[in-house]
Amino acid sequence: MLPKDLEPIMLGLGHPKYRASQILEWIYSKKAEGYDEMTNIPADLREKLSNIAPIRPPSVLDVKRAKDRTTKLLMGFSDGANAEAVLMEHDYGLSLCVSSQAGCKMGCAFCASAISGFSRDLTAGEMCWQFIEASRLAKDKRISSVVVMGMGEPLMNYDAVLQFIRVLNWGKGINVGARRITLSTCGIVPGIEKLSGEDLQITLSISLHAPDDATRDRIMPVNKLYNIEDVVGAARRYADRTGRRVTYEYVMIKGVNDSLAQAAALVRLLKGSLAHVNLIPLNAVPESGLVRSTEATVAAFKKVLEDAGLAVTSRREMGSEIEGACGQLRLRRKRSLQP
Ligand code: SF4
Known part of the structure; x- marks a missing residue:
């Protein structure tokens, strides 16, 4: 509000x-x-x-702290829905990963949120509560950046997420600058187009995870609705209209999307666009049957991108011992409540 x-x-x-x-x-x-x-x-x-x-603040159902200064919170709302937020401490400050839905319908093969099922959209107020409860844990340290990248697909809950972003950005309230806010989508093209007309300077992050439709179809069902050409086209238009560099998230999965040929295909796909590629170690969920790429494979993949002049980082793993991937804590709680 x-x-x-x-x-x-x-x-x-x-x-x-x-x-x-x-x-x-x-x-x-x-x-x-x-x-x-x-x-x-x-x-x-x-x-x-x-x-x-x-x-009515939510109940904090679980808090897990990892040695790498990642803290994960599971929050329960009055109707029984619950959602996770992850607080990460970096050298440059604190960032918070916020959930936009209780669970997710999008069905990505590597994701615990998909496995734990979808309950409902979260309200803007419930997203604000994630920030407020995480701020209490952070005590005197300020959370300076927010990523809407937790459970759920934010562009499937567009109005509430935009309201939340505007509240985050309100100078007398939480006051996180628009350039310190990132929205991550699996590629809902109409939502990306709409977002690019909002006159907001937030960062758009695309969960790409594959350079070709055959691979992406296999791990991300949304690709059958909006294929890679559509998604990357919409992301390029977002960059053109806002002047903001788009981040492409790429979870490295052994034997699925991590070959050198796929790295070369990724170069062809993104070369010449205002883009940054973030290679992420897979936080394995046992049900998925997928395993992470080796460090050597990630390094070789990264080198292909770097040699071609793409901006690329490989994200350090965060919170693996506390089930750091989005949805894992919720999935564990759901299992523990099953008869
Ligand atoms: S990766 Fe994101 S969009 Fe895909 S199932 Fe998980 S929460 Fe949903």
């Missing part, structure tokens, strides 16, 4: 519009857990709001 959304309610309750901004600052910036903490808000307004719009 932004001040403009709350202002009519303030006026309806007989209070000035500016109270909306004050209340939201308490929630987003000062992380108030109840109206009674809002000392600059009149008592009668606090009481009315407690009755008509009680603040």
Whole structure:
């Protein structure tokens, strides 16, 4: 919620519009857990709001901390849906990976969120709660960047995700700069086109994971709907319209997408576009039957891209001992609750 959304309610309750901004600052910036903490808000307004719009933080069902300074939270909402957020500590600061849906429908073969099934879309408020609860864990350290890359496909929950991004970006609230926000999609082309017209300077990240349709069909069912040419075309247009470099995520899977011929195909696909390739070690989910590429294979693959002049990084593995891949904690909880 932004001040403009709350202002009519303030006026309806007989209070000035500016109270909306004050209340939201308490929630987003000062992380108030109840109206009674809002000392600059009149008592009668606090009481009315407690009755008509009680603040209900999610339950934190599980917190796992890894030695590499990755912390994973599983949050439960009032209807029983749950979602994960992952807080990562880097040399340059803290970043948070946020879920946009409870589970996911997209069915990527390597992903625990797909295996654990889909419950529902998350609201913008539930995404904000992920940030607020992670901020509490971070204590005095500020979360300076956010990636919407956790459970779910954000462009299948477009309006709520955009509302969340605008709240993140609101200067008096959470205040994360647009250039420090990344939205990751498996390639929902109409959503990418719409996003490129939003006048937002966020980074677009494409979960590509294969350089050709035959390989991508095998591991990402969405490719049958929007093939590689469509997805990369939409991403190029996003880069043209926003001036923002697009990140292409590429999970390295042994014997599936990690050959040198596939590296060369990736070069042909992306050469000449404003692109950055991020090679990611597979966080193996036993049910998938897929295993990660060896370090030597990743290095050889990376060299082909570098030699061709592509910007490429290989992401360090984060949180593997705490089931760092999106959806793994939720999957484990679901299994533990099964009779
Ligand atoms: S990788 Fe992303 S889009 Fe694919 S199933 Fe997992 S959460 Fe969904």
